[in-house]
Amino acid sequence: VHAADTDALTLASAAAQSHFDALPLAVPPRLTTDAAERAALWHVRKGLYTAVAGARPSGTTALLEDIVVPVPRLLATCERLIELFAEHGYEGSVIFGHAKDGNVHFLLNERFDDPDSVARYRRFTDDLVELVLSQQGSLKAEHGTGRIMAPFVRRQYGDELTDLMWELKRLIDPDGILNPGVVLSDDPDSYLHDLKRVPTVESEVDRCVECGYCEPTCPSKSITLTPRQRIVLRRDMAWAEEQGDTELLRDLRADYDYDGVQTCAVDGMCGVACPVDINTGDLVRRLRAEQSNAVEGAVWGTAAKHWSMVTRAGGVALTVADALPAPLVRGVTQLGRAVLGADTVPLYDGGLPRG
Structure with a gap:
C-alpha cells in the first residue's frame, strides 16, 4: 500500500484489510510499517521462485x-x-x-x-x-x-x-x-530451439535452479568456479554423456578435477545463502572420496593423528636437503612425482629454507 501522507495510508490500509478479512486464508493477515518486518517479508518473497522451482521433479x-x-x-x-x-x-x-x-x-x-x-x-x-x-x-x-x-x-x-x-x-x-x-x-x-535441459545428475544438486544466490559467499569464486558453475558443469557432463559426445565429455572431465573439485573450500558457505538448502561442498566431498586412493588416504589419516611427529620429520628432511646439491634433491622429487603423482610429492627448490 502506497500513499502520500499518513491519513491516506491509514485509509488505504483499512480498505486492504477489509478485503483480507473476506478471504479464506490460513493465517489472518496484517499490514506492517516496521522496517525489520518488511525486510523479512521481502526476503521470503524474493525466495519464492527458487523455493518453488527447487521442489520441481528431477529432470x-x-x-x-x-x-x-x-x-x-x-x-x-x-x-x-x-x-x-x-x-x-x-x-x-x-x-x-x-x-x-x-x-x-x-x-x-x-x-x-x-x-x-x-x-x-x-x-x-x-x-x-x-x-x-x-x-x-x-x-x-x-x-x-x-x-x-x-x-x-x-x-x-x-x-x-x-x-x-x-x-x-x-x-x-x-x-x-x-x-x-x-x-x-x-x-x-x-x-x-536450444531449450535448456536439466538432466538428473546427483541428489545433492538436482533441485538447483541456478539462481546464483550462492556465488557471493563462495571463497573460490574469483579463482576457478562458483557453486552454481560447478553444478551447471556436472549437468553439461551428464548431457554430453547422454548424447554420446565423448570429446566434449573428455574435455570437461579433464578440466573439472581442478576447477570443480580441487579448488572448492567445502566450507558450506554456499548452503547458507541457498534458498533450497544445497551445500555444494557435500557434493565435492563425495567426489573427492570417490577419487581418493585408499592406501594414500590411510597414510594421510595416520599422519593427521601424529602431526607433530610428521612436521619434525619434514623439518629434518629439509635440513638434509639443504646440505645436498639442489639439483640432486630436485631430481629425486621429480622422480617421485612421476611415480606417485604431482599432487602427492612436492617439488623441491633450492630456494627453500632449512628445517
Whole structure:
C-alpha cells in the first residue's frame, strides 16, 4: 500500500484489510510499517521462485514467465491461466508477481528432452499469447522479451512498429551477431530451439535452479568456479554423456578435477545463502572420496593423528636437503612425482629454507 501522507495510508490500509478479512486464508493477515518486518517479508518473497522451482521433479526445467495486463483484467487473466495449466497438464504451477501493477509471474515445470513435452509447451505458449493479447496486455513486462516471446513481437506490436524495430536492429547490428533470436526473431519456432535441459545428475544438486544466490559467499569464486558453475558443469557432463559426445565429455572431465573439485573450500558457505538448502561442498566431498586412493588416504589419516611427529620429520628432511646439491634433491622429487603423482610429492627448490 502506497500513499502520500499518513491519513491516506491509514485509509488505504483499512480498505486492504477489509478485503483480507473476506478471504479464506490460513493465517489472518496484517499490514506492517516496521522496517525489520518488511525486510523479512521481502526476503521470503524474493525466495519464492527458487523455493518453488527447487521442489520441481528431477529432470525438469523451471520456466518463469512475465506478463502484464490492465489491472481490471487481472482476475480474468489469472482465472484463464489456471484453466490453461489444467488443460495442458501442468500440475503444481504457481502464479505470483505484482498484482497492483497487473504484472504476473507464473512458473511451470517442463521436460525438454521429450518431443511430446516440447509439443505440449508449444500448444501452451500459443494459448498464452492468445490470452494475454485478448486482454490487451503485453507478452513481457519487467524482465524484457528474451527468447521465448521474440517470435510473437510482430503479433503484439503490428507490422509498422516491428519493422521499425528491425530497422534499428540492422543499423546497430548489420551482421546479426548480437544475441540472435533475442528480443526479435524472424523464425516462428526459434523459441523451441536450444531449450535448456536439466538432466538428473546427483541428489545433492538436482533441485538447483541456478539462481546464483550462492556465488557471493563462495571463497573460490574469483579463482576457478562458483557453486552454481560447478553444478551447471556436472549437468553439461551428464548431457554430453547422454548424447554420446565423448570429446566434449573428455574435455570437461579433464578440466573439472581442478576447477570443480580441487579448488572448492567445502566450507558450506554456499548452503547458507541457498534458498533450497544445497551445500555444494557435500557434493565435492563425495567426489573427492570417490577419487581418493585408499592406501594414500590411510597414510594421510595416520599422519593427521601424529602431526607433530610428521612436521619434525619434514623439518629434518629439509635440513638434509639443504646440505645436498639442489639439483640432486630436485631430481629425486621429480622422480617421485612421476611415480606417485604431482599432487602427492612436492617439488623441491633450492630456494627453500632449512628445517
